[in-house]
Amino acid sequence: xxxxxxxxxxxxxxxxxxxxxxxxxxxxxxxxxxxxxxxxxxxxxxxxxxxxxxxxxxxxxxxxxxxxxxxxxxxxxxxxxxxxxxxxxxxxxxxxxxxxxxxxxxxxxx
Amino acid sequence: xxxxxxxxxxxxxxxxxxxxxxxxxxxxxxxxxxxxxxxxxxxxxxxxxxxxxxxxxxxxxxxxxxxxxxxxxxxxxxxxxxxxxxxxxxxxxxxxxxxxxxxxxxxxxxxxxxxx
Numbered sequence: 001x002x003x004x005x006x007x008x009x010x011x012x013x014x015x016x017x018x019x020x021x022x023x024x025x026x027x028x029x030x031x032x033x034x035x036x037x038x039x040x041x042x043x044x045x046x047x048x049x050x051x052x053x054x055x056x057x058x059x060x061x062x063x064x065x066x067x068x069x070x071x072x073x074x075x076x077x078x079x080x081x082x083x084x085x086x087x088x089x090x091x092x093x094x095x096x097x098x099x100x101x102x103x104x105x106x107x108x109x110x
Numbered sequence: 111x112x113x114x115x116x117x118x119x120x121x122x123x124x125x126x127x128x129x130x131x132x133x134x135x136x137x138x139x140x141x142x143x144x145x146x147x148x149x150x151x152x153x154x155x156x157x158x159x160x161x162x163x164x165x166x167x168x169x170x171x172x173x174x175x176x177x178x179x180x181x182x183x184x185x186x187x188x189x190x191x192x193x194x195x196x197x198x199x200x201x202x203x204x205x206x207x208x209x210x211x212x213x214x215x216x217x218x219x220x221x222x223x224x225x226x
Contacts, residue, residue, distance in 0.1 A: 001172065003154070036212040038155070045205060045219060046147075046155065051212035089155050093211050098169050099145070104154040 004029060004090055004102035011108040017078040020105045022090030023071060028100055030071035034093035037066055037075045041086045049088075050075060077107070085109045112136035112215050114206050119220030126196050130220060132189040132206030140164075140184035143209040146191050148202035149219075156202075159191065160209050174200075196224045 005023040012018040022029065022037075029035055035053045038046035048057055050066035053073060063078045073092070077084055090102035118130040132144070145160040159170045159180040168180055179192040189206050201224050207213035 034211040038213075040155075045216040046213070047216070048212055048214045051210070051214070057214060091155075091157070091212075096169075098171065099157040099160065101147075101155040101157060 001028075001094060001096065001098055001100045004092060004100055006088075006090060006102040006105045008103070009106045009108065011110055012077075012080045013110045014080055014082065016080050017076060018080060018107065020075045020077075020088055020090075020107070022073040022075070022092075022102045024073075024092055024100070025071055027095040028092040029068065029073050029090075031095055032093045033068070035066070035068060035073040036091045037064075037073075038089045038091070039084075039086045040089065046089065080109055082109050112208075114208065114215055114217035116204065116206050116217045116220035119204065119222045121223045121225065122196055123226050124197060124224055126224070127192070127194045128196065128222060130191040130193065130204055130206075130222070132191075132217060134187045134189065134208075137208070137215075139182075139187040144182060144189045145207045145209040145213060146180060146189075147205045147207055147213070148200075148222075149205070150199070150202040153202075158204070161189070193222070196222075198224050200224050 037050040040046045053068045054066040088105045113135045115133045146158040161180045177195045181190045203219040205219045208215040
């Protein structure tokens with residue numbers, strides 16, 4: 001199972017919006033509404049930010065939103081803040097009943 | 111509070127074995143699927159394995175199939191990962207996570223280093 005494809009890095013200024021893409025296939029992202037997004041700060045465990053494509057867990061800021069079109073899912077962070085600087089990973093359930101993560105995206109707040 | 115605590119990591123020689131444990135608290139452990147995920151130094155996340163709430167359904171990543179065994183003891187609120195025939199490329203931080211098809215609770219991780 002190949003990793004889902006994410007851009008290596010995305011940057012933006014405070015207050016701006018950025019979008020991170022996550023591209024898979026019809027056997028994973030495109031085939032199921034089980035796409036999740038995780039935020040990971042250096043030396044810390046990942047934190048769930050979005051699940052089931054577009055749902056936000058309790059306590060996660062509404063500045064984070066998710067969507068999907070075909071085989072590509074997206075995470076949008078609006079009103080970018082300094083604390084949003086972190087690595088972000090998508091994941092998807094697959095047709096093999098396994099899970100696959102994306103390659104990861106480093107978000108930099110300029 | 112809901113918590114997962116991993117243990118059992120360490121330094122092991124190539125070809126050796128190690129057993130990781132994950133102690134769960136603050137939720138009904140037997141109601142949830144559980145997963146192991148690892149992260150090699152400076153690299154991304156890699157899903158390793160999951161086990162259903164009863165233990166009857168288990169899946170592995172191709173990279174560990176035949177070498178790693180996931181198991182659980184619901185009476186002890188514990189998840190395990192038996193790792194055999196370890197290779198240098200298994201060096202990573204290993205996380206356990208509560209699995210709802212999304213991983214909503216993570217432990218802090220335990221470090222496994224495979225080196226001679």
